[in-house]
Amino acid sequence: MFNSYLRIGWRNLVKNKLFSVINISGMAISMTSFLIISLFVYDELKFDKHIEDVNLKYRIFNEHFREGRDFAIIPAVIAPTLAAEYPEVEYFTRFMNLYTPPLFEVRNKKFTEDKGGLADPSFFKMFSLELIEGNANNALKKPNEVGINKTLKEKYFGESSALGQSIKINGEDYNVTAVFEDFPKHTHLDFNYLIAMEELATARPDRMSDWGWSGMVTYIKLKPGTNTLLLESKIKDIARGKADEEDFYTPHLMPLKDVHLHAYNQSWDVARRGNIQTVYVLIATSIFILVIAILNFVNLSTARAVSRVKEVGLRKVVGAVRIQLIYQFISESVIIAFIALIIGVTLASAILPSLNSFADKDIPVHIFLEPQLVVALMSLAILTGIAAGSYPAFYISGFRPASILANRLSGGSESTLLRKGLVVLQFVLAFFLIVASLTVSQQYNYMRNTDMGFNKDNLIVLQLRGEMFERLETTKQTLVNHPNILSATLGYGLPGEAYAGETIKDKATNKEYSVSMLTADHDYVKTVGLELLAGRDFSKEIATDEQQAFILSESAIKMLGYDNPEDALQHEIDWQYGDSLKRGKVIGVVKDVQLNSMRESITPVVLHIFKSSYSSVTLRIKPTDVSTTLSHLKKSWSTLTAEWPFEYKFLDDNFDKMYKSEEKLNTLFSFFTGFAILVACVGLLGLVIYTTSQKYKEISIRKVLGAGEGTLVIQLAKNYMLLLCVAFFIAIPFSYYASWRWLQEFTYRISITPTLFIKAGLFIMVISLLTVGLQSLKAARANPVDALKEQ
Structure with missing residues (x-):
């Protein structure tokens, strides 16, 4: 029976080519957007998950009240004080960045090396770094000791062992006591070398005990069962008692696994920065695009219900029960979803290299062949097909045979009201995305171009x-x-x-x-x-x-x-x-x-x-x-x-580096907002084509009676423009709140003015008018004789 459903569904798709193409193209575009965004988000969420006991590890950052911002660097003395006074702290590690790259020399090889600094011996354990050479218990214990990653080891020593070898760093000899694997791609840190923290402790002991000097990025490992809120309050009490001024800073704990996405507003950070806002915005965008495609399918299917009522009547007369008809119509939508998925995967595979280049990702194209993802994609197609096809299936299968065969059905006011509601809803979502995209773009341009009190060019x-x-x-x-x-x-x-x-x-x-x-x-x-x-x-x-x-x-x-x-x-x-x-x-x-x-x-x-x-x-x-x-x-x-x-x-x-996160969001959001508008307009085009075909004879009669083309176009388009106006008024408060909420993350930000909403409204109105107007003009210019000849 299932094969029968698929076979009949395929026949209906082939028979109604135009509507099949419209449904498939809209859903394929939405699937492409959903897949690309999902891969980006999944990659962002993977950071630091590989670290052993990551749920017990935290980074300490300081909230500086005078400066009105958070600092990723804190006084060096805080971590050892916590470890000494509070048994719930199992161990700690610290890192101090070297902002000026030092000169490395090994025989005739000389290079300045960035991405490195001073670190405690426990650094390897904190980040689960595998040592290729050396012992983590003995490395970075004394001044003039250095650990290098695999890349530097091969650069300076080739295939030979680096352990115990000497590297001149800024003219001083350093002993290599560890060679570690390169940091995994999904770690928020990425260092090429680590110099023993003991060097600073020997040279500047005052810095290591100064509660007012901040210079260390600090992590702690807690024992299982620790109450982190209670510990954080203890840390605040220590800082309040030890620091020179009571209100200078307040330490806070941030889970290590959250640093990549949640520390975007911390100054003096060394992390690979993501932004949780970008993740949230893109997730919402992908869902909106998928919902718009589903609404398109529901809208077109219910609009075309009248053309399939005789099929339903005949099936019921020969014995088909309603559940069989429901299965039949849902199977058709599932077929469309699978075809759209295949197209979407193809397009996403083509787009993925560009995404990798732009967003500094390394997502392989063959990821779509991984068994888990294949299962997830098939589930997505089935669920999307069921979501898109359920209402039309229940709606169409509910027609009574007697009414159908007596030709007493015309679609009904209930169906018309539903279609109007769906058009309004999809353009509410599209308007929301356009306003959000314009807000992100204007804020990005504001940050890049506003007067910063100096001339940074040249x-x-x-x-x-x-x-x-x-x-x-x-x-x-x-x-x-x-x-x-x-x-x-x-x-x-x-x-x-x-x-x-x-x-x-x-x-x-x-x-x-x-x-x-x-x-x-x-x-x-x-x-x-x-x-x-x-x-x-x-x-x-x-x-x-x-x-x-x-x-x-x-x-x-x-x-x-x-x-x-x-x-x-x-x-x-x-x-x-x-x-x-x-x-x-x-x-x-x-x-x-x-x-x-x-x-x-x-x-x-x-x-x-x-x-x-x-x-x-x-x-x-x-x-x-x-x-x-x-x-x-x-x-x-x-x-x-x-x-x-x-x-x-x-x-x-x-x-440019500071605003990389905003640049990514601006570009990606604009790109996918364009997809959302395209999907909405494709659905609107299909609805207009169907509506004008239903009114073909009415248009012809009006034309014979003297109606001009302009009058006919206005007559056909005005209802859709009215629906767009309704969508605008519904979307404005939600769009305003979302834009306002996002802008609160910025100390200096644009103002939300009526111009923003007017621009969005005019843009979507023009696109919609072109979509509706061109199709309406085509119908108005048709020869009325052809329509009136039809029985």
């Missing part, structure tokens, strides 16, 4: 290396000696780069304040493009500027109690560094500068000259003939240091 950053530290001015003048280089500055701390979090003291009130500190030379303001609001820049002609001058941002002077920049000039502040004190006056005020992503609050900024901290030279270049400029820099570099390879980066690349 800035090249070079790290100072080797003997350059001893010849700062010579280095600067050598590099700047080219007509394509407009200016240069030495310093430490740039927007989008590492900078110091320090404390200054207000001389008038003796009160301390946390600030973002940038050390600069006399050309920093000009080169970076800061806007001076009051006072003056640093001057080489004024000798006291090096020891007694500070330039503050707007937020910094407001923190000191000034609203007018002019009033803050000559205000005295102190900065304590080690055992020394720098006391000076405010000589200038600059416009607020955003050092981080626009997700975060602008922090108070202090600039001053402090040569011993300089780590980079930043050059503003002409935007033309960049290759010639780089050639000059490379040649000049070789005269300054033969030991270090020439490396550079453009400052705006940092901000």
